[in-house]
Amino acid sequence: MTAAPQSAPRTVIETRGLTKRFQGLVSVNNVTFQIAEGETLGVIGPNGAGKTTLVNMISGTLTPSEGQVVFEGQVINDVPAFRRAHLGIARTFQVMKPFHGMTVLENVAVGALFGRGAERSMAAAKEKAREWLEFTGLGRRIDANAEALGGPDRKRLEFAKALSMQPRLLLLDEVMAGLNPVEVDEVVDLIKKIRGQGMALLVIEHVVKAIRSLSDRVMVLHHGEKIADGDPTRVLEDPRVIEAYLGKRRT
Ligand SMILES: Nc1ncnc2c1ncn2[C@@H]1O[C@H](COP(=O)(O)OP(=O)(O)O)[C@@H](O)[C@H]1O
Ligand SMILES: [Mg+2]
Structure with missing residues (x-):
């Protein structure tokens, strides 16, 4: 052959x-x-x-x-x-808008639930979210309120949200x-x-x-x-x- x-x-x-x-x-x-x-x-x-x-x-x-x-x-x-x-197809926004009243981890888990990977449970979605937050360098802030993040960390959050959609x-x-x-x-x-x-x-x-x-x-x-x-x-x-x-x- x-x-x-x-x-x-x-x-x-x-x-x-x-x-x-x-x-x-x-x-x-x-x-x-x-x-x-x-x-x-x-x-x-x-x-x-x-x-x-x-x-x-x-x-x-x-x-x-x-x-x-x-x-x-x-x-x-x-x-x-x-x-x-x-x-x-995933995107980031020019003006960052984290989901109101949710933690960093929860914000990213939403991406994992609705993206191409479409995790079936919240537990699985949070597991994936944790991995992408490590990847983007935001692992130390997973329990913070997303709206409390400063500029550069907000960008990392946007990346993690988009990536969690695979x-x-x-x-x-x-x-x-x-x-x-x-x-x-x-x-x-x-x-x-x-x-x-x-x-x-x-x-x-x-x-x-x-x-x-x-x-x-x-x-x-x-x-x-x-x-x-x-x-x-x-x-x-x-x-x-x-x-x-x-x-x-x-x-
Ligand atoms: N929803 C809209 N209604 C009317 N005009 C719009 C709308 N969105 C964008 N435009 C116009 O389209 C043009 C291109 O805008 P945009 O795509 O935002 O440019 P860029 O991102 O390159 O700065 C601009 O003139 C803008 O005012
Ligand atoms: Mg523009």
Whole structure:
């Protein structure tokens, strides 16, 4: 028997001509991209470029005006958000919102109950939650009230919640916002650890240094349109990309 030819990594998420309009405004315009298993796509673009709107259409909180969201070969445009979570799509929010009145452990256990792994009992969910809290470096705070956590620990909580869902695709929307450089490095290290788990990752970030060190590919959105997609170094040095970021102030 000869060995089977090595197959290309499978595509986990794909969009085809994805478009979102709000009244007259086109927030996301005809965006097509893919992310393969184990691949990290960095997404950058100025404020208002449509990054969060794109994530919302993938996670299911917004319905596309046109185009398709394809997850593991299946068009999921009509699949509600909770079912997408169950299929294996998890996200973090730009504005962190822990469940009110619950401990850190309970917050993460909810993820384990409703994600792809769908633990059957609260005891099993808490066991999983404990493991992910150790993984994200929050093991020492499991009994704290989630709302009492400071900024960096809240981000760790968001990561643990998302990971406890055992996603195939993880969407990270500006998780480094508001962190100091040391904290940014800690989150970069955590994302590198997550990359080793084999899922597809979409990382939206303004910190270019972090994007450069994390991404296999970088996609740039500008006024809702994709203006670049490729090798991080090449994309970040593209004059059109620099122009989009610095605009008229560029000398
Ligand atoms: N629910 C909404 N209703 C109307 N306009 C929206 C809505 N959500 C986003 N937008 C608009 O869409 C554009 C893209 O926003 P967003 O996706 O949040 O950009 P980014 O995350 O890149 O900063 C912005 O002009 C924003 O005002
Ligand atoms: Mg945003």
